[in-house]
Amino acid sequence: MQELPGEFTTFDFPAGVPAPFNFAAAILSNQKMLTLLEKLQTAPPLIPMLIEGQPFIDAQDELSVTEFMRKYGMPERINEEVFIAMAKALDFIDPDKLSMTVVLTAMNRFLNETDGLQMAFLDGNQPERLCAPMKDYIEARGGKVVTKMPMKKFVLNEDGSVKHLEMRNGDIVVADEYISALPCDIMKRLMPTQWATMPFFHQVKELEGIPVINIHMWFDRKLKNADHLCFSRSPLLSVYADMSTTCKEYADPNKSMLELVFAPCSPIAGSKTNWIAKSNEEIVDATMKELERLFPTEIGPGSPDGVGAKLLKSAVVKVPRSVYAAVPGRNKYRPSQQTPIPNFTLAGDWTSQKFLGSMEGAVLAGKLAAEVVSDKAAGLPTKGVKTVQDDIVKSAETVVPQEPIPQFGDGPTVFGGGAVLTPAAQKEMVDNDPAMVAQA
Ligand SMILES: Cc1cc2nc3c(=O)[nH]c(=O)nc-3n(C[C@H](O)[C@H](O)[C@H](O)COP(=O)(O)OP(=O)(O)OC[C@H]3O[C@@H](n4cnc5c(N)ncnc54)[C@H](O)[C@@H]3O)c2cc1C
Known part of the structure; x- marks a missing residue:
């Protein structure tokens, strides 16, 4: 609580009582x-x-x-x-x-929804506990999951439909239907020139990913106050949890491991400081100061021994382009999964669906994309292409299409993800996406 540092408050939903x-x-x-x-x-x-x-x-x-x-x-x-x-x-x-x-x-x-506010944690790391079961499921049904094989560009037929995908390693991928779940920022840079002047694709320029930082902190003792997912009003921190208490794989009765979302971390998100450009040490120092304020009896000089919990190690994961920035007026520019291109469908959390930019939103967008493809294959009517706004239709008339901008480098931030950045990786991030750092 702001006025009662170290104290938490909860909204308790009584069991067995329906919404609302x-x-x-x-x-x-x-x-x-x-x-x-x-x-x-x-x-x-x-x-x-x-x-x-x-x-x-x-x-x-x-x-x-x-x-x-x-x-x-x-x-x-x-x-x-x-x-x-x-x-x-x-x-x-x-x-x-x-x-x-x-x-x-x-x-x-x-x-x-009676359970609409239920919070849950995956019981372990995502690659093993989330991705591997999905891969097994697909492969057990004859599908194939290929990773670490970036697409270089969409190669089109004269009519604008997709001819094939050209992968970075030179492979050509030919398919009956193509579904892209690229993040919006990557979709914009890989946009073929033939599509760039089409209002449907031109509207994607109105969307962009927001920077965020995730911090993992390992302490030498157990913190007592955070035993659930916490939503903070701190100027630096957002959602955080003690994973040693909330997640089975990281369970530890003696030492805490906090995972914290550091936000807002750039001026477009509301911060005065461009934290994405700061060093990992500066970010950890600022977080520790904030934790001293939030946990005054457990961290820092207010603790019984005058020092409190000591930080053993930390990891700063920078995500320069995360979920699309849901600033006012953006929803109308989120494209439908169905596109005007007959063999090309969109997915990804930024496409039009009711669950916001989230994992749930990404799953729903995937389901809607699958529905488009299966309805078309079965000769059934689809929901159609979402109407494009008049301002976009007008500005598309004069747009000068640019050649796609290739992604270069192999670090996760190049692909819209997050990573612990060495100075070299930080440079790769800036070289790849100077606009992000300029506006951040
Ligand atoms: C710090 C943080 C905390 C979050 N917390 C939550 C949460 O608690 N709950 C929640 O619901 N959501 C949360 N989110 C949001 C959630 O992670 C996203 O909404 C979700 O991952 C979006 O899924 P997606 O499939 O649309 O896009 P992504 O997960 O971004 O997937 C896009 C994929 O495209 C790939 N790609 C990029 N370029 C290429 C290329 N050229 N060739 C081939 N592949 C390429 C990328 O490698 C990536 O795998 C959080 C996000 C962050 C950053």
Whole structure:
């Protein structure tokens, strides 16, 4: 809690109570964050969402969270108390930057689904516990999963359909249907010139990945205060958890391992400092100072021995282009999975689907993409290509298409991922994507 450092507060959803009553009970029974009057003032602006549903939610995309609050007379303190933590957890950015549609989409799920706010951790590392079972499933059914084989470019037929994929190692991949789940930033740079002038693909320029940093910290003792997923309003930190308590693979009764999202970490996300460009040491030092503030009785001079938990080792994972920045007005530019190209379908969390930029969103986009391909194959009607905005149709008329910009280097950041960067890898990241560092 801001005014009670070292103390946490929870929203307790009573078991066996259906939505939305469990949500109401959780809000009303929390006595530490908002007064009853503030809670009552917060509810009316949310009523249209309950009545009108998704159309109301989508219509709020032009407003930031802060603008929505002011427009509907929500008490200012709800920003400090709730929306800062929520905005940073949902998109790694501050509420004055985040589209209200994102917050309402999440709230709508809490209000409509009894388990909508359930948090869960994978019980171990992702390659073994998430990816390997999926690979096994596909291979058991005759499929093939190929990794570490980047695509270099889309090669097109004269009519704009995909002829084949050219891989970086020179291989040619020919298929009946092509589904791309490239991140939006990579899709933009590999965009074939023939597609660049088409309004459908031109709209992708309106989307871009937001930088974020993930920090892993191993301590010499067990921290007692963080026994669940924590949502922080700290200016530097967002969501964090003690993995030694919350995740089976890292379980340790004696030593804590914190995983923290460091956000916002760049000016476009709301930070005054461009942390992506800072050294790992500077980022860890700033995090330790912040942890001293958040855990005053366990870390730093306020601890009983005057020192507190000591950091044994750390890893700073920089993700220069993570989920698309859900700043106001972006939702309308998210393309449908179906494209105007008959043998090419899009997937990825940034394409149009209701679950925001998230793992769930990526899965749903994949399902929608599969639906497009299977409906077409079965001769069934599809949901169609999403209408492109008039401003995009107009600007596409004068766009001068650029040649695709190849990705170079082998580090994960080149492919839209995150990594612990050595100075050489940091340079590769900057060389690959100077625009990101310039704007970050
Ligand atoms: C720090 C952090 C914390 C997060 N926490 C959560 C969370 O708690 N819950 C949640 O739901 N979501 C979370 N997310 C978001 C989640 O990770 C993303 O929404 C999700 O991974 C998006 O999946 P995707 O398949 O659309 O894209 P990605 O996971 O980005 O996959 C795109 C793939 O394309 C590949 N690729 C790129 N270029 C090429 C090429 N030329 N050839 C071949 N392949 C290429 C990449 O290697 C990558 O594997 C978090 C993200 C970050 C960065």
